[in-house]
Amino acid sequence: MSQLPSKARVVIIGGGVVGCSVAYHLTKLGWKDVVLLERKQLTCGTTWHAAGLIGQLRASANMTKLAKYSADLYGGLETETGLATGFKQVGSISVALTDARKEELFRGASMARAFGVPVEELSPQEVKDRYQHLNIEGVKAGVWLPTDGQGDPANIALALAKGARQRGAVVAEGVKVTGIKVEGRRAKSVSWEQNGEQGVIEADHIVNCAGMWGHEVGRMAGVNVPLHACEHFYIVTEAIPGLTQMPVLRVPDECAYYKEDAGKYLLGAFEPNAKPWGMNGISDDFCFDQLPEDFDHFEPILERAVERLPMLAEAGIHTFFNGPESFTPDDAYNLGLSLEVDNFWVAAGFNSIGIQSAGGAGMALAEWMETGEKPFDLGDVDVGRNQPFQGNKHYLFERSKETLGLLYADHYPYRQKATARGVRRTPFHAHLDAQGAVFGEIGGWERANWFANEGQEREYQYSWGPQNWFGNQAAEHKAVRTNVGMYDMSSFGKIRVEGRDAEAYLNHISGADMSVAPGKIVYTQFLNKTGGIEADVTVTRLSETAYLVVTPAVTRPKDQAWMRRHIGDFNVVITDVTASEGVLAVMGPNARKLMQAVSPNDFSNEVNPFGTAQEIELGMGLARVHRVSYVGELGWEIYVSSDMCGHAFETLWEAGQGMGLKLCGMHMMDSCRIEKAFRHFGHDITCEDHVLEAGLGFAVKTAKPDFIGRDAVLRKKEAGLEKRMVQFRLTEPGVMVYHNEPLIRDGKIVSYLSSGAYGHHLGAAIGMGYVPCKGESAADVLASDYEVEVAGRRVKAEASLAPMYDPKSERVRM
Structure with a gap:
């Protein structure tokens, strides 16, 4: 029976490599009363069967910083703890079998140089020189990252746990968390059971590091943690005579990665059509478990692998492994302070890169918990980026079929997810669809990204150069610059701030002056204590006691949570009203002409100058127009009650036919805003x-x-x-x-x-x-x-x- 305390500064739920890293880093910062609870045994969920690849180049500078930190940490853990982590800096080679993949790899190599990661582009023969066992038939090029490595996942986790214990942490195995008590917006305690005994630990902070149980643990506290387990396959060969240490090899065009370890090969795959697992929950007895073999599913990967590494044809299979790993809707892990509970933290859903990410993620989360401020931008993985609906189990099941395979798919610019689509539609969706809209998805919103011409395929054809919609975007761009265009901005977040202290409150959280007359629009930022930008918004004063804050579509939940956490003693009410109004933007030199055609109101500079809003009649309905622009042209954003959106669209569209009004998409908005140097x-x-x-x-x-x-x-x-x-x-x-x-x-x-x-x-x-x-x-x-x-x-x-x-x-x- 573990001697568990009745109180703790922090309770960490989950004893995989990530939970152990969080405990390690909190104790390293001097935290006392750190308790880690593991339902069975340390590493028994996903960590124990991870491949242990430790790459350093990620998709952004800060994610690369975290991966580099992990590698440096693991290299020194043995000296600190006496436990060998198996970390070896063996380097890695990725090869391209298509011109598109070559472009991706070489762009990635350029990015590595910008981020300070050593890198070298390789010709096919240079690939062969570094990886003699590889059949280079069809290989176009490769990239060599000499500082990449590999390690022993379980021992890395155990070393981190030992380091935490050495500094006073309680690491308790066989303890299942059965509930989390929340009062208001704070978690108060964790309930647990062990061998029939039950207890409660009061906690100042709770951290959800429960891996593929993270979704369930989040729900105990009313916190949304979108992730879903999928089956992940690899084989380990028998010992191959003469096989010596080799770099990690990735052949993404064949969905495969290869790791040499102790004279054997591990061949793993990220196949395009994944197999979700655990739809009905995960057994309480799950511990170091494997899933049933599915050789038919893995066989196409193996067939290509035998051709790519001919020596595998003579090697026997020692282990055919199938184990679960958790994946998120966008293939980025969940890290940070939850939106719903002000002392509940998340580090879960690592999309098969948990080993290479755990060191850095634990460090970043610990520093965030210590100071109350993010140590640097973590927007790529901030749990606050998730939308509430993304916790829906059916949605997660459908999306997870795709996300595993996307790890090794071509990472084209503007690539759209194909699964779990159509969840959130604006009031104008059907009208735009009828006019040839090609939709993209962001935060679940279906948004018209571009409009196809008559007879043109309404789909993306991806490449690294100008894509098939390049000409469509150019025409839409030209319409906004020279005539008039109209596009849907309904997905942008709308947060209403009301109350007697609304002005004082917004002055406190905003950099700009909110003491303006009703009808005035203010562009501002919400800043943190270091002058960094937490949100980039426009704020419209609607009345003496009411304002409307407009945010980017994806950041609305995060921005609203940040606003709520800074209310203090101000008497205000904050409400998400995004779905209550649709928004059409009418932009271009002839925007005023179109507005005058649909409304009797005055749109002159004298009555409605830039940066002001007014209530208008539109057709036979009502609207509110905001004279602002994210494309750098004369124009109005038209806010319409959702029940009148259909009428508003039809009225504007009909009036615009005689003046060449063009429907436009989000790609046009991006190309126009960057010409104007508007920040994103x-x-x-x-x-x-x-x-x-x-x-x-x-x-x-x-x-x-x-x-x-x-x-x-x-x-x-x-x-x-x-x-x-x-x-x-x-x-x-x-x-x-x-x-x-x-x-x-x-x-x-x-x-x-x-x-x-x-x-x-x-x-x-x-x-x-x-x-x-x-x-x-x-x-x-x-x-x-x-x-x-x-x-x-x-x-x-x-x-x-x-x-x-x-x-x-x-x-x-x-």
């Missing part, structure tokens, strides 16, 4: 990007007292900028940029593009990125020569601090 939250601006360095100082009013981040803004003004957001135009036609391409200043990599798209009006690929500039003036920054590296090739780029399109913003005020 999550790419160009995040919680670690200072509002002044982002070039958004105009939206911060430091004369206003006592708002979050004010001191950090004043300190930065005094100390000077260390980096500046710069806009770039590539000088070579036909080159496409997306984000994370290395940014070269005077011959040296100094940063990377935070976002990129093609600017159809400017006639070139456009990127945004931060340039280090400590002690430099704006003129110094612009005096340099710049290039952008694309798939290993450097392309000259023009730089500008002012928007390259309409730098004085005259067009929005026409």
